[in-house]
Amino acid sequence: MTRKSLTAIIPAAGLGTRLRPLTYSRPKALLPLAGKPMIGYVLEAVRELGASRVVLIVGHLAGQVAQYVKENFTSGVVLVEQKQFLGLGHAIFQAAGSVEDEALIFLGDTLVEGDFTRHIGAGYSWLAVKEVEDPRPFGVVVTDRAGWIRNLVEKPATPVSRKAIVGVYYLRNSRLLFQCLSDLVTGDIRTRGEYQLTDAIQMMVQRGEKIRTVPVEKWYDCGRVETLLQTNQFFLQKYCRKTPQISGAVITPPVYFGPEVKITGGRLGPHVALSRGVVATNCVLRNVIVDEGAHLEDVWLEDSVVGQRTRVTGFRGRLNIGDDAEVSAYR
Secondary structure (H helix, E strand, C coil), X not given: CCEEEEEEEEEECCCCHHXXXXXXXXXXXXXXXXXXXXXXXXXXHHHHCCEEEEEEEECCCHHHHHHHHHHHCCCCEEXXXXXXXXXXXXXXXXXXXXXXXXXXXXXXXXXXXXXXXXHCCCXXXXXEXXXXXXXXXXXXXXXXXXXXXXXXXXXXXXXXXXXXXXXXXXXXXXXXXXXXXXXXXXXXXXXXXXXXXXXHHHHHHHCCCCXXXXXXXXXXXXXXXXXXXXXXXXXXXXXXXXXXXXXXXXXXXXXXXXXXXXXXXXXXXXXXXXXXXXEEECCEEEEEEECCCCEEECCEEEEEEECCCCEXXXXXXXXXXXXXXXXXXXX
């Protein structure tokens, strides 16, 4: 059910440096997972949670994101540009003039599954968390016995909690949120050189906002090639249950073959996603994402991501290669 008071904020402006070279010519938000750009899943998720309006924070290669939104989401999405990359808190602050009431923040490169619907509008703010073995790479929360947040710590050198913040935040008092973000920016209060959303939420707690945690069932952070491939596996298993029949080729599900894909011979799968217009001739592919218009011939690829319009011939092994490239192992 749509909540007129709920605005979703999706930060998707980053450079995606850990996914280079894929992100040199394409924003991370548009990298495909089971045939759909990751931002498509996020936009659908916030709609399902009742957001009546979406503020999408864009930056790196923003025009491509704008074109995708224009073609696939007819209304209710506002794009706001982040011109300087000064941290997640700074990114969220760009939405200050576009949110009036409840705010649902959903990171543009994070895909999660949890029972969020019953917590929307339940009378309290909350953050989604998941317990992890090593909390040092993440923002974490410390809670009291009732589950209310006492402290938030960004990437603690000494572990203080195993409850990692996974990138979904529901904050009833957006006015207080943006006031705290404003105080960070105007006071130039940074952690690790950036304006952190965790610091702003800590300020909210100190100023009396009651915020609790909500556990998630599955969490995929698509910031690295390894996790991008893991997330692709998850969505293939969830949505692509039919096995395409290709004469002369052996297909092991789950797989996704987009429109105008041409396959001649070979063995494909499991966990292979070929976007629109891919040509694969005599290929063995396992755990591979191949973006639009790429051509593969006589290759054996595992655990690989191939960019748009790239040509690969006679290669065997692993690849992480961006758009419009050419790789040939023929002698």
